[in-house]
Amino acid sequence: MERLKNWLWSVVRFVLIAGLSFIILYPILQKISTAIKHQSDLYSPIVVWIPETYTLENIKNAISIMNYWDTLLNTFLLAGVTTLLTAASCALAGYAFARLLRSKISKILFAGVILTILVPPTTILIPMYMNLREFSMFGIIPLLTGDSVNLLDSYWPFILTSMTANSLKAGLFIFIFTQFFRGIPKAIEEAAYIDGAGVGTTFFRIMLPNAIPAIVTVILFSFVWQWNDSFYTTTYLTSSNVMATQLSSLPYNLQILLDGGEAGSTDPFYLSMVQDTGILLSILPLIIMYLFVQKYFVQSIERTGVVG
Numbered sequence: 101m102e103r104l105k106n107w108l109w110s111v112v113r114f115v116l117i118a119g120l121s122f123i124i125l126y127p128i129l130q131k132i133s134t135a136i137k138h139q140s141d142l143y144s145p146i147v148v149w150i151p152e153t154y155t156l157e158n159i160k161n162a163i164s165i166m167n168y169w170d171t172l173l174n175t176f177l178l179a180g181v182t183t184l185l186t187a188a189s190c191a192l193a194g195y196a197f198a199r200l201l202r203s204k205i206s207k208i209l210f211a212g213v214i215l216t217i218l219v220p221p222t223t224i225l226i227p228m229y230m231n232l233r234e235f236s237m238f239g240i241i242p243l244l245t246g247d248s249v250n251l252l253d254s255y256w257p258f259i260l261t262s263m264t265a266n267s268l269k270a271g272l273f274i275f276i277f278t279q280f281f282r283g284i285p286k287a288i289e290e291a292a293y294i295d296g297a298g299v300g301t302t303f304f305r306i307m308l309p310n311a312i313p314a315i316v317t318v319i320l321f322s323f324v325w326q327w328n329d330s331f332y333t334t335t336y337l338t339s340s341n342v343m344a345t346q347l348s349s350l351p352y353n354l355q356i357l358l359d360g361g362e363a364g365s366t367d368p369f370y371l372s373m374v375q376d377t378g379i380l381l382s383i384l385p386l387i388i389m390y391l392f393v394q395k396y397f398v399q400s401i402e403r404t405g406v407v408g
Contacts, residue, residue: 128387131380134373135159142369162378165353166346172385175343178255179326185262186270186322187315193265194277195303199289210278216271221331229335232257257336258326268325268332273318280314281307316396324386343382350378 129149138153146152162168197210234248235241242248251257261267265274284307292302308315333344351371 128380128383131376135377135380137373139367139370139373142367142373158374158377159381161354161357161374162350162381165350165357165374166343166378166381167341168381171341171343171346174341175327176385178258178342179323181255182258182262182267182326183319183322185259186265186267186273187318189263189265190270190273190318191277191308191311191315192303193274195281195307197274197278198281199307200299213271213274217269217275221268225335232336252336253338253340255337255340258332267322268329269321273322276318277311277314280311284310320393327386328383347375347378347382350375 133149133151135158136154136156137147137151137158138155141147141151141153144152193213197206197213201209229252232251235251236248251260258267261270288306288310289302292306297305327343330344330348333342334348337345339345351374354371354374
C-alpha cells in the first residue's frame with residue numbers, strides 16, 4: 101500500500117511539473133517556431149510547429165528595424181542603473197523601518213508602503229506625469245531659473261524615482277528588506293554600538309553584508325521588471341531606443357520598410373510574425389542571464405522567504 105501511495109504521488113507530481121513547464125515554455129517555443137518560419141508557412145495547413153521552409157529573414161528584419169544592438173545596450177544601461185539605485189534606496193528605507201523608526205508614525209508610513217504594492221500604478225500615473233513634465237522641486241527650480249523643467253523623454257524620471265525608493269515595485273523591495281533586517285538578531289547591532297560604531301557604520305559594515313540574499317533577490321527582480329516594463333517606459337520615454345519603445349513601434353516600422361507605410365498593403369499576419377520575433381529577441385538576454393544566475397536566485401529566494 102505504501103509503494104502504491106508513493107507511485108501515485110510520483111505520477112501526480114510529474115503531471116503537475118509537466119503541466120507547469122508546458123504553460124511556461126509554450127509561448128517561448130511558439131515564438132521560436134514563428135521566428136524561423138517563412139511567410140508562406142502562415143497559410144500552409146500542414147505547418148503548425150515545424151516550418152516547411154526555414155528562414156532567418158524574420159530575425160534579420162527584427163534586428164534591423166529595432167536597431168537591436170544599440171537598443172540592447174541602452175536597455176542594459178537603463179535597467180542596470182535603476183536596479184542599483186533602487187536596491188540602495190530600498191535597503192536604506194527597509195533598514196529605517198526595521199530598526200530606526202519605532203513610533204506610530206512609522207507604522208502609518210509602512211502601511212503606506214504596503215499600500216503602494218496593492219494600489220495599481222495607473223492610479224498615480226497622471227499626477228506623476230504632470231509632476232515630471234513641470235518638475236519644480238518644491239518650487240526651487242522656478243525660483244532660480246524662472247521656469248520649471250520638463251524631464252519627460254529622458255532617463256531622469258527613472259533615476260529620480262529609483263533614488264527616492266519610488267520606482268517600479270519599490271514598495272515590495274522595501275518590504276523584503278524590512279522583513280529581512282527584522283530577522284537579524286539585535287544583539288549584533290548592540291555589540292557594534294558598544295564598540296563605538298554609529299548607525300551608518302553598523303548599516304554598511306554589519307547589516308548590509310548580512311543582507312546579501314535580500315540584495316540578490318531585489319536586484320534580480322528589479323532588473324527583470326524594469327527590462328520588461330512597457331507601461332512607464334513608453335510613457336516617460338517616447339523617442340529613446342529601448343526595448344519597450346522599439347517593440348511598440350516595430351509593426352509600423354516594418355510596414356515602412358516593406359512598402360513605404362501604405363496602410364493595409366502589408367500582410368498583418370506577417371507583421372505579427374516579425375513582432376513575435378522581436379519579442380523573442382527582447383527576452384533572449386534575460387533567458388541567458390537566468391541560466392548563469394539561477395543558482396544564486398533560488399538560494400536568495402529561499403533565504404529571504406519570498407513566496408508566490
